[in-house]
């Protein structure tokens with residue numbers, strides 16, 4: 001990537017620089033969180049997927065760092081060390097099913113959906129830097145959704161319904177924490193040309209889609225119910 005591919009508009013550069021930094025910080029945190037979870041993975045399939053993800057996120061961090069150097073904005077952290085510590089502690093405290101919900105539905109699926117919205121508006125260099133990470137994120141979301149479906153299939157109908165009903169509130173609580181971090185997510189997105197209200201509506205739609213996907217497989221046919229020991 002050549003320097004001339006970096007845009008000159010100051011407001012755009014500053015905000016895109018911050019968004020790149022935020023994405024890199026989040027990827028780094030996910031890398032650490034997954035590495036920590038590895039020791040408590042419930043089975044080998046989960047272990048292998050978490051290990052692969054640690055490698056993927058590490059690669060995303062180095063791709064983004066390399067691009068930020070070329071992009072030339074001041075690489076000031078957006079999330080403070082204390083906030084990072086809080087995020088690590090939150091994920092550390094979660095049961096496997098809640099870990100899957102918070103990391104894969106909220107952070108990975110909805111987070112990468114938001115990043116996807118930036119791609120068509122971004123400068124060519126930024127767009128190129130996001131290609132590999134966003135492709136891998138699809139893999140991570142697929143793993144999270146599949147494992148969440150697996151966990152839900154083992155719950156009773158009532159527990160399953162309760163979990164799915166509570167999910168939007170879980171996502172909202174995490175989003176509120178994120179919005180309380182002291183930087184304006186809306187301003188950052190709007191400065192790079194994203195229609196923020198439209199983005200929020202799209203994220204709500206995506207959230208509904210994901211919950212429907214979980215609810216659908218959460219209703220196994222009679223034979224599947226018997227196989228997982230769920231009474232009809």
Ligand SMILES: [Fe+2]
Nearest residue numbers: 027057060133
């Ligand atoms: Fe990533």
Ligand SMILES: [Fe+2]
Nearest residue numbers: 108136137140
């Ligand atoms: Fe990821």
